[in-house]
Amino acid sequence: SSSDLNSDRAALLSFRSAVGGRTYLWNTNSTSPCSWAGVQCENNRVTVIRLPASALSGTLPVNTFSNLSRLRTLSLRLNRLSGLLPADLSQCVELRNVYLQGNFFTGGVSSSLSGLNNLVRLNLANNKLSGEIPSVFNSLTRLRTLLLERNQFSGSLPELKFANLEQFNVSFNKLNGFIPRSLMAMPASAFIGNSLCGKPLNVCPGNKTQPAIATAGVEIGNTNSRKKKLSGGAISGIVIGSFAGVFILLSILFVLGRMRSDDKTSSRDVETVKQPETEVFGVEKPENGGGNNGNSVAVAETAAALSSGDENWGENGAKRKLVFFGDYYKAFDLDDLLRASAEVLGKGTFGTAYKAVLEIGTIVVVKRLKDVAMSERECKEKIEEVGAMNHGNLVPLRAYYFSSEEKLLVFDYMPMGSLSALLHGSKGAGRTPLNWEIRSSIALGVARGIEYLHSQGPDFSHGNIKSSNVLLTKSYEARVSDFGLANLVGPPSSPTRVVGYRAPEVTDPRRVSQKADVYSFGVLLLELLTGKAPSHALLNEEGVDLPRWVQSVVREEWPSEVFDIELLRYQTAEEEMVQLLQLAIDCTVQYPDSRPSMADISKQIEDIRRSTSHDKHEHSNLANATE
Numbered sequence: 001s002s003s004d005l006n007s008d009r010a011a012l013l014s015f016r017s018a019v020g021g022r023t024y025l026w027n028t029n030s031t032s033p034c035s036w037a038g039v040q041c042e043n044n045r046v047t048v049i050r051l052p053a054s055a056l057s058g059t060l061p062v063n064t065f066s067n068l069s070r071l072r073t074l075s076l077r078l079n080r081l082s083g084l085l086p087a088d089l090s091q092c093v094e095l096r097n098v099y100l101q102g103n104f105f106t107g108g109v110s111s112s113l114s115g116l117n118n119l120v121r122l123n124l125a126n127n128k129l130s131g132e133i134p135s136v137f138n139s140l141t142r143l144r145t146l147l148l149e150r151n152q153f154s155g156s157l158p159e160l161k162f163a164n165l166e167q168f169n170v171s172f173n174k175l176n177g178f179i180p181r182s183l184m185a186m187p188a189s190a191f192i193g194n195s196l197c198g199k200p201l202n203v204c205p206g207n208k209t210q211p212a213i214a215t216a217g218v219e220i221g222n223t224n225s226r227k228k229k230l231s232g233g234a235i236s237g238i239v240i241g242s243f244a245g246v247f248i249l250l251s252i253l254f255v256l257g258r259m260r261s262d263d264k265t266s267s268r269d270v271e272t273v274k275q276p277e278t279e280v281f282g283v284e285k286p287e288n289g290g291g292n293n294g295n296s297v298a299v300a301e302t303a304a305a306l307s308s309g310d311e312n313w314g315e316n317g318a319k320r321k322l323v324f325f326g327d328y329y330k331a332f333d334l335d336d337l338l339r340a341s342a343e344v345l346g347k348g349t350f351g352t353a354y355k356a357v358l359e360i361g362t363i364v365v366v367k368r369l370k371d372v373a374m375s376e377r378e379c380k381e382k383i384e385e386v387g388a389m390n391h392g393n394l395v396p397l398r399a400y401y402f403s404s405e406e407k408l409l410v411f412d413y414m415p416m417g418s419l420s421a422l423l424h425g426s427k428g429a430g431r432t433p434l435n436w437e438i439r440s441s442i443a444l445g446v447a448r449g450i451e452y453l454h455s456q457g458p459d460f461s462h463g464n465i466k467s468s469n470v471l472l473t474k475s476y477e478a479r480v481s482d483f484g485l486a487n488l489v490g491p492p493s494s495p496t497r498v499v500g501y502r503a504p505e506v507t508d509p510r511r512v513s514q515k516a517d518v519y520s521f522g523v524l525l526l527e528l529l530t531g532k533a534p535s536h537a538l539l540n541e542e543g544v545d546l547p548r549w550v551q552s553v554v555r556e557e558w559p560s561e562v563f564d565i566e567l568l569r570y571q572t573a574e575e576e577m578v579q580l581l582q583l584a585i586d587c588t589v590q591y592p593d594s595r596p597s598m599a600d601i602s603k604q605i606e607d608i609r610r611s612t613s614h615d616k617h618e619h620s621n622l623a624n625a626t627e
């Protein structure tokens with residue numbers, strides 16, 4: 001009835017006057033709030049309030065939510081809201097999705113949440129909420145997402161029994177004690193940053209599943225657990241054990257230190273170095289080569305093949321030389337390359353990649369192609385084609401070497417390594433998260449690089465777009481690598497590696513198309529936005545790929561759940577992220593013909609970046625004006 005809608009409208013107006021922000025856009029002359037930005041109605045009742053990153057601040061008003069009795073989704077994430085969660089939220093019994101992460105809410109949660117038995121997704125991460133995690137959650141039987149990380153919850157974790165829980169995180173709170181049985185299947189990352197113990201974290205001292213007593217008499221169980229006194233024997237055992245432990249640790253550090261000082265190069269930029277090692281690229285022959293492992297012999301064999309005269313003569317009898325492209329002519333010669341110290345960067349679809357440090361100090365990457373499946377003439381033509389590609393977002397091919405035994409490609413070395421390593425490598429200490437500005441400029445750079453490849457003709461495509469083929473310069477500019485190689489070699493030895501990026505219509509990985517590149521680019525865009533690798537074990541276990549996972553979340557409700565947690569701090573970029581997410585979804589649609597072209601995509605990304613930087617400017621002006 002209209003009186004219900006009027007009471008919804010009155011509630012929204014009191015909400016607006018309490019928290020301000022972008023709600024100034026609401027045209028309060030309009031009698032129906034259903035057309036207001038971020039408000040949706042069904043059957044003339046307000047069902048959705050979605051004002052993420054809308055500069056809302058202050059405290060949510062009391063006696064407002066009780067009037068919005070049909071509310072199903074409340075998304076106020078990434079604002080500056082503070083104070084207690086309103087208790088009358090518990091009267092919105094139809095609420096299914098509550099996204100309040102990234103605010104400054106304080107106090108406990110139980111009174112606001114009790115009775116919300118229809119809740120499916122609850123995200124309260126990154127607030128200042130405190131108190132115990134209440135067992136009221138146990139009555140929320142439909143809950144599938146419960147994210148409470150980065151708050152100040154304390155006490156022990158209650159035994160939470162959810163039948164449908166898919167996402168759970170209480171990391172970085174002040175919780176202590178053991179992890180209850182019902183939550184043991186969750187990943188360790190869901191619990192870190194607390195004083196919790198037990199599976200999946202370290203075993204609790206004493207008892208694995210019961211509140212336990214930690215070493216040195218620190219109580220880590222719930223408050224009911226009793227302290228135990230340690231006997232004299234136990235104490236001396238601990239002391240002796242600790243000394244032995246310290247001694248062993250020091251010995252290991254000493255040995256590691258010695259090993260390190262023997263190393264001539266560092267492997268810090270490298271993502272998939274399975275056997276970090278240094279060797280002279282091409283000088284030593286197998287019989288007197290230093291290393292006994294497979295890689296060093298392989299490199300020494302290459303050296304032998306390259307430097308022994310006979311094999312260096314081609315079909316036409318001319319001595320084999322490095323063939324250079326463009327400005328790199330005569331920058332160094334084959335001998336320099338053979339004398340360079342080299343390190344295995346990784347084995348890819350087309351062969352092994354080495355980082356080679358030349359005596360003159362230049363660093364290059366040498367790719368040793370395997371399984372080249374075509375004639376010399378054809379192969380050289382293809383390589384020359386790759387060398388002729390000239391675009392700021394492609395890794396330039398500088399030179400190549402061709403003989404019947406060896407096919408080497410020499411590329412510029414990209415010091416920041418691959419996007420894949422930066423996004424997914426060694427999370428945690430010491431790793432700088434990629435900020436949003438860098439991520440969106442990488443998206444644009446990659447799009448421009450692929451657009452350039454596609455502009456060479458309808459048959460030109462990359463065929464293997466993925467984050468390990470996006471390399472970064474010192475200033476984090478994106479360069480696409482491995483282009484033009486797909487047709488050069490036989491079928492990939494490990495086709496599963498590209499599965500997460502492969503368009504559904506591609507059954508033979510060698511049959512590439514521009515629209516399949518667009519699909520792979522869409523997956524890469526999703527990877528930048530979600531921080532999830534397309535081959536992520538969790539996604540695969542459920543038999544769901546990244547595009548389908550994102551689509552299912554977005555279809556169900558607004559995409560708050562999909563963004564990488566490391567991006568939550570970039571509130572002003574929210575619009576840009578959502579628009580890029582939409583673009584990624586367009587790129588990964590099932591039917592190739594419905595996907596946009598790479599030229600369209602670059603243009604769209606440019607527009608999105610331009611409009612949001614304009615928005616940011618306006619927004620900060622407005623904020624200054626209203627403050």
Ligand SMILES: Nc1ncnc2c1ncn2[C@@H]1O[C@H](COP(=O)(O)OP(=O)(O)OP(=O)(O)O)[C@@H](O)[C@H]1O
Pocket residue numbers: 270271272345346347348349350351352353365367395411412413414415417418464468469471481482497
């Ligand atoms: N020019 C380069 N600069 C720095 N690192 C590079 C360069 N080229 C390749 N790498 C790194 O070397 C490793 C092996 O690369 P390679 O291209 O051979 O295989 P891949 O990208 O892992 O797989 P695929 O061959 O299927 O694309 C990867 O970690 C890649 O990031």
